[in-house]
Amino acid sequence: MTTDLFSEPDFDAMQVARLTADLKAEARHMGREEARFLVDAYYMMQKDRIAAGNQVSAGEKQDTPPMPLVVWLGNHLEAIEKRIKGLLDTYAQASPVGQWSLSVCGIGPVISAGLLAHIDIAQAPTVGHIWRFAGLDPSQRWLGKEGAKDRVQETLGRTTGSASDVDVAMVAGAVGRRPENLQHLLQIGGKAGEPMAMTVANLVKVGAKRPWNADLKTLCWKIGESFVKVSGNEADVYGHIYAERKTQEEERNAAGLFADQAAAALEAKSYRKDTTAKKCYEQGILPPGHIHARAKRYAVKLFLAHWHHVAYECEYGVAPPKPYVIEHLGHAHYVKPPGWPMAA
Numbered sequence: 001m002t003t004d005l006f007s008e009p010d011f012d013a014m015q016v017a018r019l020t021a022d023l024k025a026e027a028r029h030m031g032r033e034e035a036r037f038l039v040d041a042y043y044m045m046q047k048d049r050i051a052a053g054n055q056v057s058a059g060e061k062q063d064t065p066p067m068p069l070v071v072w073l074g075n076h077l078e079a080i081e082k083r084i085k086g087l088l089d090t091y092a093q094a095s096p097v098g099q100w101s102l103s104v105c106g107i108g109p110v111i112s113a114g115l116l117a118h119i120d121i122a123q124a125p126t127v128g129h130i131w132r133f134a135g136l137d138p139s140q141r142w143l144g145k146e147g148a149k150d151r152v153q154e155t156l157g158r159t160t161g162s163a164s165d166v167d168v169a170m171v172a173g174a175v176g177r178r179p180e181n182l183q184h185l186l187q188i189g190g191k192a193g194e195p196m197a198m199t200v201a202n203l204v205k206v207g208a209k210r211p212w213n214a215d216l217k218t219l220c221w222k223i224g225e226s227f228v229k230v231s232g233n234e235a236d237v238y239g240h241i242y243a244e245r246k247t248q249e250e251e252r253n254a255a256g257l258f259a260d261q262a263a264a265a266l267e268a269k270s271y272r273k274d275t276t277a278k279k280c281y282e283q284g285i286l287p288p289g290h291i292h293a294r295a296k297r298y299a300v301k302l303f304l305a306h307w308h309h310v311a312y313e314c315e316y317g318v319a320p321p322k323p324y325v326i327e328h329l330g331h332a333h334y335v336k337p338p339g340w341p342m343a344a
Contacts, residue, residue: 027087028094035091035117040215042084042110049077088113096342097311103339104303105236106226111219115307118216121315127301127308132178134220135212136301141176148207151175156200164198175207182206223303224296237338238299246295253291259284306337 052074092098231239
């Protein structure tokens with residue numbers, strides 16, 4: 001957009017600047033709920049600002065009349081967007097965990113603040129808890145209302161009535177939840193956050209909820225995309241890990257090691273004949289997009305493991321327990337978070 005942001009006569013630039021200055025000190029100590037709201041607001045304004053810019057560009061290409069009001073809106077959105085980003089940077093910088101995140105190539109203030117806002121290390125004794133909360137555990141399934149209803153009723157052998165005599169762990173296993181998570185949902189799922197009565201209907205209700213945080217999952221997708229973009233940067237770490245993993249996945253795919261997954265994908269969904277995905281699955285291999293997503297997910301999960309290490313050490317003063325696959329299953333040695341501990 002070419003219009004000067006502060007040339008608009010009805011736009012008080014100093015008022016916005018003062019607002020940011022007044023709130024910057026507060027940003028260091030804002031609550032996680034407020035930080036989550038600001039992260040969401042940032043992405044919404046970014047989306048609207050891009051849409052406004054596209055509208056103006058399309059009009060210029062088609063020689064339509066100028067759109068001064070759309071330009072005005074886009075410029076104002078951009079101004080507020082930058083100020084929100086500044087507040088989130090202050091919030092992230094106030095935490096050693098946020099400072100470490102900001103030191104990672106590809107991770108900026110909004111993502112750093114978003115991770116702090118969404119993840120409570122007190123609720124995540126292992127990185128597996130974060131992976132599940134972010135929807136990165138492939139064993140998780142969102143059953144929905146009908147799926148949860150079938151699982152719960154099959155487990156209990158009845159469709160209605162009290163469930164006060166029921167073992168919550170048994171129901172949790174049936175709906176693919178951790179017992180403590182299902183119990184937590186029962187404790188806060190009533191009106192105004194009150195505990196819910198132990199009934200078959202309420203067990204179905206909580207079992208039908210999405211088993212991950214949708215906003216955090218979106219944030220992790222953005223992290224993966226960012227790692228792909230910075231993979232050519234010499235200062236990058238996780239983008240290089242993505243690229244290396246992608247090469248490994250491509251080699252394994254070409255060797256037919258994912259044939260079972262390809263067959264399962266064909267069975268689970270119908271594909272049009274002319275799609276690349278269907279052609280690949282029929283050949284017993286995964287399509288390029290699937291390989292790309294797997295490599296991204298690997299890099300993001302490693303980054304989250306490092307984020308968990310830093311957050312756990314900051315909270316408890318000791319390193320976290322090693323991941324289960326390393327401690328018990330003999331997988332590769334654990335890679336410590338790059339750049340941690342940070343220099344004073």
